[in-house]
Amino acid sequence: MSTDEHVAPAADAAGDVADRETSARSAWSVLRPLVLRLHFYAGVLVAPFLLIAATTGLLYAGSYQAEKIMYGHELRVPAGDTKLPLSRQIDAAREAHPEGTISAVRPSPDDTGTTRVLLSGVKGVAEGHTRAVFVDPYTAKVRGALEQYGSTGALPLRTWIDEFHRDLHLGQSGRLYSELAASWLWVITGGGLLLWFARRRRNKRAAAAEAAAPATGRRRTLALHSGVGVWVAVGLFFLSATGLTWSTYAGANVTDLRAAVGQTTPAVASGLSGEHAGHGAMPGMDMGGSDGGHKASTDVGYDAVLKAARAKGLGDPVEIVPPSGPSAAYTVSQIQRSWPEKQDAVAVVPATGEVTDTVRFADYPLLAKLSRWGIDLHTGVLFGIVNQLALAALALSLILLIVWGYRMWWQRGRTGAFGRPLPRGTWRQVPGYVLAPLAVGVAVVGYYLPLLGIPLVAFLAVDIVAGRIAARRAAQRA
8 A cells, every 4th residue: 555545534534533623613603602702691690699698698508507506505505424215205295385286306416416396287386387495305404496497407597598599488470490500500500611611622823823922801791700610510410400409480390390200209108907907196185294184095106117127228317207197107217417317207006106117218210219308408417517518618718609790791881881781683694504413402491491591582582583673773773
């Protein structure tokens, strides 16, 4: 084979590579204005919602430690020698607080932790919340009572911050703000990453000269904005994805999708059947009494139920939920959300103390585990204070990114014009072979994330109308 025959294939291969690179650059050249415009306007319009979410998220990250300080008297006691039977602790709580009914009991989880007796149906306590009565497990002395919310046992301070972060204390309608922020956060982050990579690859020589020159003005702000954005991008994607899992509309779609593929979170069967049917407590009965005056005569009581759960390997911390009716069992669930997760649960027959069903966290479907880990990481409990510090750093970074973004908007102005906008109609310059699949993908994502899809359609509609109005005025002046 001649030298020319060797060279020709190599030249062809090099030509193919060059053609592909040229094609990629060509595709990006038409998409870049669209990505830039979307990143710019989405950032400007959605940034206020993101700023609120980031600020309240920063507060929430610090609320765990603040809660320990503020409610230390209720939460902690001096370590003693022997803990009293759980029934005696419950009796003490009911003597001090006879209002409502017992909805759950959380035995002291360690040597210095108090026992929580949770009461529902208490006048003055918000719907969905409980009154937590804190009892010294060594003396049965009641150390106080506070309103509690959620599976993590949030007390008033953390509950207030949590609801502020979630819905601005506006109820269900207020949750739309946080869903809007979570729906657009990944889009803004992804667009920023694309622009950063393109800028890095655009011209290495120009980039080197630019790096050597002192960064001032808008260029310096852009360097700060893009540099921090790249470092925290993965964290922002994570916050967006996990925030959407329990949002109103996108969260419902995620739940439906998990159900369709058999990846829902399993629950212990608390209903009694067969020979156990009818052996539960009567509805509304209080199971706290140790003297039998406040419980069904066939009920083995909380101490026996806890002992049965321990025999199945359920270590602290746990929560015991009493039967909801005559054909229901006690349920005992591990409630440790920190690593390693403890989420095993059992059902216990009230009449006999027999365990009729067991659910192990190890047997959860993969998506159920990922959802549990993702939510706990998002809320700052999975890795304790390290997790909370990381969330605080992410929230602070997002606040700085928003501030720098608005500053760039200001610095972009010419001759005093605030926030000179990017050229309109960039999406119409995208070739059909690129725009068509892109539109299909956006439509699918917009369907599952309606608070992304609806604002995007509104943005395009306004862009089209504004463009036509501008063109008509230009024609009239001509």
